[in-house]
Amino acid sequence: MFTGYLPSGGYDEYFAAADQPRRDLQSLVTSLGGMGIERLRSNHQAAERLLKQLAAYFCKDIALQ
Helix, strand or coil: CCCCCCCCCCCCCCEEECCEECHHHHHHHHHHHHHCHHHHHHHHHHHHHHHHHCCCCCCCCCCCC
């Protein structure tokens, strides 16, 4: 999922350089990358549904792109 990702000119919280996650986030980035975008979207939608069922709102709806 992150192959070819290039951090922009500013500070990137997840990546130190292209294809080089920050040490503290290595396992998170690896897990998310292994999930794939479709599973990540599906999990995100399921979390949104659960939050709505629980009437828990934190911010406007944000779509994954």
